[in-house]
Amino acid sequence: MFSQRRYVILLKISFAPLRLCEILTIPSFMNYHFNEIEKKWQDYWAKNQTFKAENNSTLPKYYVLDMFPYPSGAGLHVGHPLGYIASDIYARYKRHKGFNVLHPQGYDSFGLPAEQYAIQTGQHPALTTEENIKTYRRQLDQIGFSFDWSREVRTSDPSYYKWTQWIFIQLFESWYNNDTNKAESIETLTALFASEGNKNVNAVCDDHIESFSASDWNAFSSEKKQEILLKYRLTYLAETEVNWCPALGTVLANDEIVNGVSERGGHPVVRKKMTQWSMRISAYAERLLQGLDTIDWTESLKESQRNWIGKSVGAHVEFRVQSSEFRVSVFTTRPDTIFGVSFMTLAPEHDLVSKITTSEQKQKVEAYIQATAKRSERDRMSDVKKISGAFTGAYAEHPFTKEAIPIWIGDYVLAGYGTGAVMSVPCGDQRDYDFAKHFNIPIPNIFEGVDISEEAYVSKDNVIIANSDFLNGLSYKEATKKVISELEKLNQGEGKTNYRLRDAVFSRQRYWGEPFPVYYVNGMPQMIDKKHLPIRLPEVEKYLPTETGEPPLGRADVWAWDTEQCSVVSNQLIDNKTVFALELNTMPGWAGSSWYFFRYMDAHNDEAFASEESLSYWKDVDLYIGGSEHATGHLLYSRFWVKFLKDRGFVSIEEPFKKLINQGMILGTSALVYRIEGTQKFVSKNLIGDYKVQEIHVDVNFVNASDEMDIEAFKVWRSDFESAEFILEDGKYIVGREVDKMSKSKYNVVNPDSICEQYGADSLRLYEMFLGPLEQAKPWNTAGITGVNGFLKKLWKLYVGDNGLNVTDSEPTPDNLKTLHKTIKKVEEDIENFSFNTSVSTFMIAVNELTAQKCTSKAILEPFLVLLSPYAPHITEELWSQLGHDESISRASFPEFDASHLVESTKNYPISFNGKMKFTLELPMDLSAAEIEKAVMAHEKTMAHLEGRTPKKVIIVPGKIVNIVG
RNA sequence: GCUCAAGUGGUGGAAUUGGUAGACACGUUGGAUUCAAAAUCCAAUGUCGCGAGACGUGUGGGUUCGAUUCCCACCUUGAGUACCA
DSSP states (O other): OOOHHHHHHHHHHOSSOHHHHHHHHSOGGGSOOHHHHHHHHHHHHHHHTTTOOOSOOSSOEEEEEEOOOOOOTTOOOTTTHHHHHHHHHHHHHHHHTTOEEEOOOOBOOOOHHHHHHHHHHOOOHHHHHHHHHHHHHHHHHTTTOOOOGGGOOBTTSHHHHHHHHHHHHHHHTEEEETTTTEEEEHHHHHHHHHHHTTTTOOEEOOSOOOOOOHHHHHHSOHHHHHHHHHTTBSEEEEEEEEEEETTTTEEEOGGGEETTEETTTOOBOEEEEEEEEEEOGGGGHHHHHHHGGGSBOOHHHHHHHHHHHOOEEEEEEEEEETTSSOEEEEEESOGGGGGGOOEEEEOTTOTHHHHHOOTTTHHHHHHHHHHHHHSOHHHHHHTTTOOOOEEEEEEEEOTTTOOEEEEEEOTTSOTTSTTSEEEEOTTTOHHHHHHHHHTTOOOOOOBTTOOOSSSOOOOOTTOOBOSOGGGTTOOHHHHHHHHHHHHHHHTSEEEEEEOOOOOEEOOBOOSSSOBOSEEEETTEEEEOOGGGOOOOOOOOSOOOOOTTOOOGGGGOSSOSOOSHHHHHHSGGGTTSSSOEEEOOOBOOTHHHHTSHHHHGGGTTOSSSSSOHHHHHHHOSEEEEEEOGGGTTTHHHHHHHHHHHHHHTTSOSOSOSEEEEEEOOOEEEEEEEEEEETTSSEEEOGGGOTTOOEEEEEEOGGGBOTTSBBOHHHHHHHSGGGTTOEEEOBTTBOBOEEEEEOOOGGGTOOOOHHHHHHHHOHHHHHHHHHHTSOTTSOEEOOGGGHHHHHHHHHHHHHHHEETTEEOOBOOOOOHHHHHHHHHHHHHHHHHHHTTOHHHHHHHHHHHHHHHHHTTOOBHHHHHHHHHHHTTTSHHHHHHHHHHTTOOSOGGGSOOOOOOGGGTOOOEEEEEEEETTTEEEEEEEETTOOHHHHHHHHHHTHHHHHHHTTSOOOEEEEETTEEEEEEO
16 A cells, blocks of 8 residues: 555666566456456446436336435545445346346535635636536546436536426425315415315414405405415415524525534524525424335434424413413423423513513513523523523413413523423423422422422323322323313313424525526515526626625526516516516525436426326335435435425325435544654654654555555655654554544545556445445545455456466356355345345355366356446456357346255254154264264253244254254 | 444454354465565464463343343443423
């Protein structure tokens, strides 16, 4: 692993470089020249469109998809292709197994980094994106993926985002009917309104919608109607409190915020009221939850979606506020504890606060509200433990006892969840308990035989309610049922299910995203007619949003859409009599990625996002591979859009991704050198001792497999190290190691280009799989690649000898057959279970065995190539063609496993035990009678324990029972 | 705090209806080849012990003829989530 430079020096000082001689004197076909082979077959595949998938076939379909990449400027490092290699192996395997495989690739090419780069350099994001895609494509091509590039999609391509805009219009023209439990055309809603008003409409919609009759509706003005409908549409415009990130100049969705700061850049985020487009994903909360049970995803991923959806079952309860008209409505999961309520708490932002606060308490309450408003989201999160609050002076009335309950405000109650108010039961909730203790509020105990002197009793299990009138003696379940029915009688509550899932904000104040197909007339949003799509991004002079949040599209004078309607809607005509204005926000990053898997089915369709035929043929993604960072973003939004498209009859599937695998991240192994503080002396790792040293990351390419650093390369690396001195151990400088994320700043990035150059793509593919289990995070270490590289060289030698091809028509020996068939069995099992790492070992063992057996039989060596070809497609393709095949090896079918080649010749030894039970011992033929005797004797005791069980077949080897077969 | 996942040699990791722990690879050591290096090949390589042998899968218990595997408690690490009523 020495650098190229060092290698050149070695060549120079050696006057008879043997390697060159070898190359000069020996015919080239004898050695494994991966560079030539890989180039040759990559060109062949491209030219022959070997992996082009057809939309109709008598073969069964199989759709293997990777999460498409965002083409960043840095290009690929060795961590990126991991998932692509795994999916490629699976796709190639499925082709061998006789499936019509769809395995496409594309780019999620709208996004913030291209825009940031544009802001800094003034270069148009489309240009940098194009450049980056070229680099990605070159890097992907050299790894030998079997993608069908004829179906490539780019989310920033107008012919693609035309359909993203189209789907947006569909969402706008739909509402969610709870009675039919699906989205319907907005026309069915207006028909209902016109015939019976909104009394009987059971829709997912905004809160606080006034009720109206049919005649009211028919009398409403057009604007009024639009305003009402907006509250029902699946994408709607609303003034909501959003996560505003001033540094990025845009709003962020909940899943784009990590620990109170923006996921990208780590900038602070504040709450701000803005008018924004939102997606009514909450309508689908229950179906998104239920659907998880029908798909084959990892439990942990399902769990994080379940947490995100956050279903909680409980009750909605209303408390009258004494001597006023107001009611405080709360959501609780513990209605059974209603007799334990000793106070109520409202979020400081709650609407009622200003209305019910008494004049004596006004000053304190206002001071408290101001103090909490000042604290950012992050501060509020960081001192969770601090208890604070204020008494409003108002009292609520208990629905059953009619006792007065003081109403407090406190910032431990969140305005955004439930109703923003809670009924506080200190004996049953720890936060209520702490609050009560802090403000000396009574803590009545309503649990039988439970000590609450130190903390609240929060468990729902093994609890008997006491001191609770008609609930006494009941369990949690019984009491909950009972109290809900009593509340319903009083018309002061009902059973309710709450979800944590919020509607998703869909507007971004950015340039590099999909424009909305929207214009406004008198403030009301209108969809631009579908025939004018796509609405293209206009040219602007500056890509930066303004500080106040005005989107960069506002700078556009001319919109690049040359239709009649354009001239009507264009901003230039804003002074006309009717005021038209375009929507200037763009869509968020997840818009384009929420449906791209359908576009691959029919990527060039101009009439629809995909034809009905292609949609009904390919249906859904059978296998989806990608990182787990999309658990609550992309994977949830995609499922939402698919369910919506199904409801409206555009697709026939309920879930887009049948099986999903998260590949683990490949980490970098950083190398560290130790500089003695204040000097230019570097001390080798094991000699640090008492020196005070400073750790410095050094380029991993200067370090070999035994952690020895190339000192010369280090010195020329950076000018300030030119005069470096070294304290060596055994003449070597040994570096320290540390595992980090791969990043430029740690100098631990390994580029697939240089790996392909030095060892070849087949080695890279095998090694990435060999590193460890697909789903696990694991550090990269280039040193180990010599192992798989050596394997490929051995493989080549097995097929190609000094005098040409080693393969003959000779009969395979039983040993040959055994090696082949155990390999078939293992590899097939491994691929089906996605344990690609262990099959690499299996191949190595097989090649060693076949080499030792001096196997030349075509009947063995030919099917063996097919087994290996998903993993190492280039070398197998080359050998396949040398064996005389005209067609690509990818057309060959997977060899059939035949168990008879694995079974040792056996003889059954029926033995009886205690004169009653009979066991059949299957033993290898070559076992001597004495050994059998010994085996049975050694397990006399064991047998005794088996007595009384159903007789079984016992397979044993000397000294041990290996298996008990039922 | 809660939820989930995982702890095995110097390193990455094998081993499941409970049955020879450490496959395979890296690294290390020794040898062959070479003027020399690279490459290649052979051998050794869990720990202790000259050896027979003993010990050994995070810790402590349990079930079992038998536990890396199953159960309980704990410790550690990683990921997600966080005042969700």
